[in-house]
Amino acid sequence: MPRTIREIVTGSTQYDGAGVKLVRVIGHANVKEFDPFLMLDAFDSNDPADYVKGFPWHPHRGIETVTYLIHGNIEHGDSLGNKGAILDGCCQWMTAGKGILHQEMPQSAQRMLGVQLWLNLPKAEKMTEPQYRDIRAEAVPLVRGDGAEVHVISGTYRGVSGAVQGDYVKALFLDVTLLPHAKWEFATETGTTLFLYIVEGEASFDGTSGVFIPARRAVLFNDGDQLFAQAGESGARFLLFCGKPLKEPIAWGGPIVMNTQEELEQAFRELRNGTFIR
Ligand code: MN
Numbered sequence: 001m002p003r004t005i006r007e008i009v010t011g012s013t014q015y016d017g018a019g020v021k022l023v024r025v026i027g028h029a030n031v032k033e034f035d036p037f038l039m040l041d042a043f044d045s046n047d048p049a050d051y052v053k054g055f056p057w058h059p060h061r062g063i064e065t066v067t068y069l070i071h072g073n074i075e076h077g078d079s080l081g082n083k084g085a086i087l088d089g090c091c092q093w094m095t096a097g098k099g100i101l102h103q104e105m106p107q108s109a110q111r112m113l114g115v116q117l118w119l120n121l122p123k124a125e126k127m128t129e130p131q132y133r134d135i136r137a138e139a140v141p142l143v144r145g146d147g148a149e150v151h152v153i154s155g156t157y158r159g160v161s162g163a164v165q166g167d168y169v170k171a172l173f174l175d176v177t178l179l180p181h182a183k184w185e186f187a188t189e190t191g192t193t194l195f196l197y198i199v200e201g202e203a204s205f206d207g208t209s210g211v212f213i214p215a216r217r218a219v220l221f222n223d224g225d226q227l228f229a230q231a232g233e234s235g236a237r238f239l240l241f242c243g244k245p246l247k248e249p250i251a252w253g254g255p256i257v258m259n260t261q262e263e264l265e266q267a268f269r270e271l272r273n274g275t276f277i278r
Contacts, residue, residue, distance in 0.1 A: 003194060003224035005205055007033065008217050011042070017055030020106070021045065025115075025197060025218045028252060033220060035193060035245040036169045038063060038257060039118035040218065042197065043072070046111050054105035059276055060096035061267050062126040062257045064168065067092045067104070068153060068175070068239070069114035070199065078102035079277050082132045086114075089137030091153050091173075093164055097121065097128040099267075099276050115197065115239060117173075123248045123259050125168050135163045140175075147182025147231075151175035155242070157186075171243035178203065178231035186227045186240075194227065194242040195220040201236035203229050 011025035025040040045051060067074065067086055074086040078094070079101040086092050094100065106112055121128065135153070140163045143150045152162035155172030162173070178184055178201075188194055196219055202212040205219060207228040213219060221227065229236070250257060251264045258264050270276040 001224040002207055002226045002228055003188060003205075003221035005219055006222045007220040008213060009220065010217055011040075016041070017058075017104070018053035020053060020055065021050040023216065026195075031250055031252070033193075034195060035247065036120045036171070036243050037117060037193065037195070037241055038120050038250075038252070039116075040197060041116045042199075042216070043106075043115065044111070044113050044199075044216075048108040048112075051106040051112055052108060055103060056105075057101055057103045058255055059099060059101050059271060060094075060255045061099045061276075062096065062121055062263075064093065064095045064119040064121060066094075066117040066119060066173065067114065068117075068173075069112070070175070072109045072112035072114055073107040075105045075107055076102060078132060080130060080132060082134070084134055087137070089140060089151070091135040091140065091163065093133040093135060093154070095121070095128065095131040095167070097126070097130045098278055099270075100130040101277060113199065117241065118257070119169055119171055119243070120246055120250070120257060121168050122246055126258060126263075128168070131167075133164060139163045146184060147179040148184045149177040169243045169246070171241060174240040175237070176229075176240055177237045178229065178235055180231055180233050180235045182231045182235070184229045184231075186229075188225055188227050188242060190223055190225050191244065192223075192242050193220075193245050194240070196238045196240040198236060198238045201234045202232035203236035203238060204232070205229050
């Protein structure tokens with residue numbers, strides 16, 4: 001059964017961190033439909049003033065943050081002692097688990113183009129050990145064929161294993177580039193939430209090339225086992241995310257996402273009294 005479009009989401013321009021201009025594509029308002037995905041922030045700017053103030057030291061608990069850059073440079077450091085830079089084609093997959101403090105500081109670049117996805121952690125694993133994966137561009141397999149170039153960041157695509165498989169929610173994350181007018185078909189697991197974010201160009205997903213959806217839109221699909229895409233005349237590039245919904249209660253306070261209000265209050269109490277990092 002082909003996946004039909006359930007919803008097209010545009011999001012809104014917001015400022016976060018110390019004043020980073022971004023588009024919050026999905027967030028609190030979309031959390032039920034997009035489960036297990038909590039948030040998607042998109043960055044696309046030619047003006048460093050939009051982002052150089054960065055995201056100074058801040059905590060996370062109960063989630064994974066997945067930062068992927070097509071272009072740009074984000075310097076980072078965290079309370080585990082990790083330090084480095086996310087560059088073109090690199091992905092940082094951070095499991096906050098029971099708690100991490102980190103900073104994310106975009107550096108001046110010709111263009112900063114990328115996303116940060118928040119992936120929820122299952123209730124049983126909210127307080128897992130924090131972990132950080134620095135995925136370099138060369139570790140991300142590229143699969144070519146049928147007018148498509150597909151970077152497999154996580155999960156498996158046409159038998160090719162991505163750079164990571166995910167230890168908790170086994171999310172599929174693909175960066176798909178289609179040549180102009182290319183038709184692309186993809187077998188999807190049923191019972192999963194599938195959405196994509198169009199970064200550039202335009203694409204249709206109804207199998208009949210009826211309506212093209214322009215860039216900077218997220219498209220959420222109904223359940224099914226087949227996805228059809230066709231690029232418009234300038235081609236299309238989209239980031240595709242797919243994962244099984246957790247269907248668990250969500251208590252969300254800023255950078256911390258737990259299951260109950262009590263767990264949330266405990267986290268903020270620990271932040272105040274300096275016991276957050278265990
Ligand atoms: Mn962060």
